[in-house]
Amino acid sequence: MVLKSLDSRLDLKNFDLSELEAWLKELGEPGYRARQLFQAIYAQGQQDITAISTLPKSLRYMLTENAFISSFSPEEVLKSADGTVKFLFRLDDNKRIESVLIPQAGYYTLCVSTQVGCAQGCRFCLTGKMGFKRHLETAEIVNQILYARAHLPQPWPLRNIVFMGMGESLHNFQHTLKAIQIILHPLGLNFSHRRVTVSTVGLVPQMLKMSEAANISWAISLHAPDNQTRNFLVPVNKKYPLDALLEAMKRMPLPPRKRFTIEYVLLKEVNSTLKHAHALAKLLKNLPVKINLIPFNPHPGSEFQAPSWELVLQFQEVLQKYGYTVTIRQSKGADIGAACGQLDGQPQAA
Numbered sequence: 001m002v003l004k005s006l007d008s009r010l011d012l013k014n015f016d017l018s019e020l021e022a023w024l025k026e027l028g029e030p031g032y033r034a035r036q037l038f039q040a041i042y043a044q045g046q047q048d049i050t051a052i053s054t055l056p057k058s059l060r061y062m063l064t065e066n067a068f069i070s071s072f073s074p075e076e077v078l079k080s081a082d083g084t085v086k087f088l089f090r091l092d093d094n095k096r097i098e099s100v101l102i103p104q105a106g107y108y109t110l111c112v113s114t115q116v117g118c119a120q121g122c123r124f125c126l127t128g129k130m131g132f133k134r135h136l137e138t139a140e141i142v143n144q145i146l147y148a149r150a151h152l153p154q155p156w157p158l159r160n161i162v163f164m165g166m167g168e169s170l171h172n173f174q175h176t177l178k179a180i181q182i183i184l185h186p187l188g189l190n191f192s193h194r195r196v197t198v199s200t201v202g203l204v205p206q207m208l209k210m211s212e213a214a215n216i217s218w219a220i221s222l223h224a225p226d227n228q229t230r231n232f233l234v235p236v237n238k239k240y241p242l243d244a245l246l247e248a249m250k251r252m253p254l255p256p257r258k259r260f261t262i263e264y265v266l267l268k269e270v271n272s273t274l275k276h277a278h279a280l281a282k283l284l285k286n287l288p289v290k291i292n293l294i295p296f297n298p299h300p301g302s303e304f305q306a307p308s309w310e311l312v313l314q315f316q317e318v319l320q321k322y323g324y325t326v327t328i329r330q331s332k333g334a335d336i337g338a339a340c341g342q343l344d345g346q347p348q349a350a
């Protein structure tokens with residue numbers, strides 16, 4: 001739960017560095033004090049203002065009068081047989097969010113949430129079924145990372161941050177961008193831009209805006225090769241249909257050798273026939289993409305099923321014959337409800 005005071009003090013984790021500099025300047029402090037404070041919070045993980053020894057005592061006192069540093073501790077931690085860990089956090093208003101820590105070859109990837117619930121209503125997604133409750137604040141996004149970084153089960157680095165947890169991150173544009181700035185800043189969490197991935201169902205104006213504001217990696221949740229199927233699976237397609245989405249991808253600046261990841265959940269008899277594979281290959285022609293196929297992870301009450309493994313491999317093969325790099329995501333953490341599309345913010349014990 002967020003340790004947040006009930007008074008009017010400000011949570012310092014809701015500031016990016018430029019905002020911290022502006023705020024301290026208003027209080028008569030030079031810019032380098034903001035950098036010291038920022039570094040203490042993120043690089044050193046400091047949670048107690050009075051213990052920040054790089055700041056003079058008078059400033060520490062003044063800060064504690066006006067501000068605090070929030071932190072998270074999970075309400076529940078679930079461990080999968082495959083090593084995946086799901087953290088359930090209860091927020092100040094008793095709403096819940098989840099983050100998923102995924103072990104890979106000698107390092108970890110953390111999947112973070114940006115909203116409680118989600119407004120996009122993708123048909124195959126449990127979070128979408130919750131509906132939209134609220135956006136997370138910047139502090140609530142970065143606290144997921146700070147908690148996970150401090151509680152890694154193995155002595156491996158936390159290397160990747162993916163915005164693929166609960167919510168559509170670009171719908172919560174302002175707080176997602178501020179969190180990204182903190183994650184990438186050398187005095188902040190100091191992640192490489194190659195290691196931070198924003199996933200979107202295709203909010204076209206926000207994609208263009210974010211690509212100008214931050215140098216990050218992109219995952220586009222496509223899930224269908226034609227508008228009819230996509231309208232059914234991903235309702236936002238009615239607002240931003242495939243041609244608008246692909247046009248936006250062409251306009252987004254990508255550094256050399258960088259490609260979009262196309263996320264494609266495979267649903268039996270809905271979007272996973274070989275006809276769909278050929279249509280997908282033709283749709284993405286000439287775009288800098290790699291394709292990640294995700295056999296559907298069932299959840300209670302779901303109307304969909306995964307196709308057979310044989311069909312998944314055939315789907316992959318068709319795309320590979322067109323020259324695409326195609327991976328199949330072996331979703332981890334399905335036994336603890338932590339796999340793609342399974343996050344619902346409910347404790348296991350409930």
Ligand code: SF4
Nearest residue numbers: 118120122125128167
């Ligand atoms: S798939 Fe992503 S965007 Fe779609 S409903 Fe689920 S959380 Fe929201």
